[in-house]
Amino acid sequence: MQCPKCNSSMHEVEVETLQGKVVIDKCERCEGLWFDNGEAEQLKSDWMADFLDSGDPEIGKTYNAVRDIQCPRCGDVMQKINDAKQSHIEYEACAAHGVFMDAGEFTDYKHETLLDYFRGLIASLRRRT
Ligand SMILES: [Zn+2]
Ligand SMILES: [Zn+2]
Numbered sequence: 001m002q003c004p005k006c007n008s009s010m011h012e013v014e015v016e017t018l019q020g021k022v023v024i025d026k027c028e029r030c031e032g033l034w035f036d037n038g039e040a041e042q043l044k045s046d047w048m049a050d051f052l053d054s055g056d057p058e059i060g061k062t063y064n065a066v067r068d069i070q071c072p073r074c075g076d077v078m079q080k081i082n083d084a085k086q087s088h089i090e091y092e093a094c095a096a097h098g099v100f101m102d103a104g105e106f107t108d109y110k111h112e113t114l115l116d117y118f119r120g121l122i123a124s125l126r127r128r129t
Helices: 039-044 047-051 057-064 105-110 114-128
Strands: 010-017 020-027 032-037 079-082 090-094 097-101
Touching: 010 039, 039 057, 039 097, 039 105, 047 079, 047 105, 057 105, 090 105, 097 105
Parallel strands: none
Antiparallel strands: 010 020, 020 032, 032 097, 079 090, 090 097
16 A cells, blocks of 8 residues: 555554454555554554554654545545544544544544643533533
8 A cells, every 4th residue: 555645655564452453554654654444443542552653743744734635545535634532633534444644643642632631621611501
């Protein structure tokens, strides 16, 4: 599979999780990660996935500016998504196939920051009053 951002080749990385083995694709150059549908959610709570996102977040940020990319599986233009819980995280998604995250984004996605936690808390308090 080719990286939708930098066109380098991606290699498969196997992760053992409590639910079984998950195979994701990682770009050899920009170290972006491709997750088939459901995989990012499955790996989010798994500590074994911590090592996956070993790319340089600074490089990831430069590739974050590349937004008009095509799904590596079907070639359709991918949608730009802001994570529902952490709106500062932007990634690309194909509804039929999966999501692409730049280096550093998956780590961010896995660890909801304290700030996001408090934002959520404040929002839920506001809803109650
Ligand atoms: Zn790449
Ligand atoms: Zn697709």
